[in-house]
Amino acid sequence: MTAVSVRMPAVQVPDLRDFTLPELVEWIAGLGEPRYRAGQIFRWLWKRQVDRFEAMTDLPARCRQLLEAQACVSRVAAVAVQSSRDGTRKLLLGLSDGERIEAVLIPEGSRLTACISSQAGCAMGCGFCLTATMNLHRNLRPAEIAGQLVALQSALGPGERVTHIVFMGMGEPLANYAATEKALRILIAKEGLAFSPRRITVSTVGVIPGIRRLARAGLGVNLAVSLVATTDEVRNRLMPINRRYSLRELLQTCREFPLPPRRRMTFEYVLMADVNDTSEDAERLLGLLKGIPCKVNLIPLNEAPEIPFRRPSRQRIEAFQKILQRAGTIATIRESRGQDISAACGMLAVAATPLDTQLSIPYTPQCGVEQLGSSLGS
Numbered sequence: 001m002t003a004v005s006v007r008m009p010a011v012q013v014p015d016l017r018d019f020t021l022p023e024l025v026e027w028i029a030g031l032g033e034p035r036y037r038a039g040q041i042f043r044w045l046w047k048r049q050v051d052r053f054e055a056m057t058d059l060p061a062r063c064r065q066l067l068e069a070q071a072c073v074s075r076v077a078a079v080a081v082q083s084s085r086d087g088t089r090k091l092l093l094g095l096s097d098g099e100r101i102e103a104v105l106i107p108e109g110s111r112l113t114a115c116i117s118s119q120a121g122c123a124m125g126c127g128f129c130l131t132a133t134m135n136l137h138r139n140l141r142p143a144e145i146a147g148q149l150v151a152l153q154s155a156l157g158p159g160e161r162v163t164h165i166v167f168m169g170m171g172e173p174l175a176n177y178a179a180t181e182k183a184l185r186i187l188i189a190k191e192g193l194a195f196s197p198r199r200i201t202v203s204t205v206g207v208i209p210g211i212r213r214l215a216r217a218g219l220g221v222n223l224a225v226s227l228v229a230t231t232d233e234v235r236n237r238l239m240p241i242n243r244r245y246s247l248r249e250l251l252q253t254c255r256e257f258p259l260p261p262r263r264r265m266t267f268e269y270v271l272m273a274d275v276n277d278t279s280e281d282a283e284r285l286l287g288l289l290k291g292i293p294c295k296v297n298l299i300p301l302n303e304a305p306e307i308p309f310r311r312p313s314r315q316r317i318e319a320f321q322k323i324l325q326r327a328g329t330i331a332t333i334r335e336s337r338g339q340d341i342s343a344a345c346g347m348l349a350v351a352a353t354p355l356d357t358q359l360s361i362p363y364t365p366q367c368g369v370e371q372l373g374s375s376l377g378s
């Protein structure tokens, strides 16, 4: 794996969108303000999505002045949007230090799924993923993970509402565990974005300590594991994380993950021709998943010039699915959405994004940032 230096943005004063509600309660009490102010501020930040203290009209003027001096509120800004023929929209988002990430809106019947990022770039080096070619630029802060929802919501049309959230954008969420957990707490807080944890899925390549921490956190969110191979030999080659945590250890950890009643874990399996798509692979997969309440998402590889693998034939994909289904395993073929705009699974990589549509969402400099637009779209 390539060594990278991880920079964090220089925030001079606390960004209130980084705080979970209990953290905000403690912080506000430390300023000598009544604790209930935290709930008022949290609702302004996340429910009403206001990022200017002067607009928080139920706070006394003295408190607003104190906040101006002691804190800031960052905003994830939608800089460009691309729309796919299938209705998928990919947003290029700018962060307060000029870093760029992507998030995707995927409509499907009555569902509108937001696919969000947890890191700018990724260090995991999966051989079938374009994001891996960026390497890791830096971890996202809680404000930047949960803030993607605010940015996505500002790009919705009339009557549209995000119904589901998946952590399947750029980055490995469990490699940025602390920020991911805080963002989840903000997303599900009643005073925050109030999403049901049942509608949130965290996807991992198998960072075992992170899976265990998520289990202990007891948030009730769904877990998806990107499995992709059925032997350590092949998985070591495709996913360097497997050299650290073997398939056996990973599946044991999945078995121990506390699933709420009637809930299933998801296993993602990116199908690549002559790599992991044989009937022996399908049989081995069944053996590996034995005893885990789960469903399998089969994702035919999204080919790209930078990726040295090919998508299997339709016949192969369906034959693989049938073997799983005949054994009673729920297996769906997930045709990736937004392929024409590189928004599909494993295709998010900022450098490869042509900016052909500018959104006119104004960006308000806060948290010490003067110019965002200048580094974007150039």
Ligand code: SF4
Binding pocket: 122, 123, 124, 125, 126, 129, 130, 131, 132, 169, 170, 171, 172, 205, 346
């Ligand atoms: S598949 Fe996920 S974890 Fe692997 S390199 Fe791509 S973004 Fe990172």
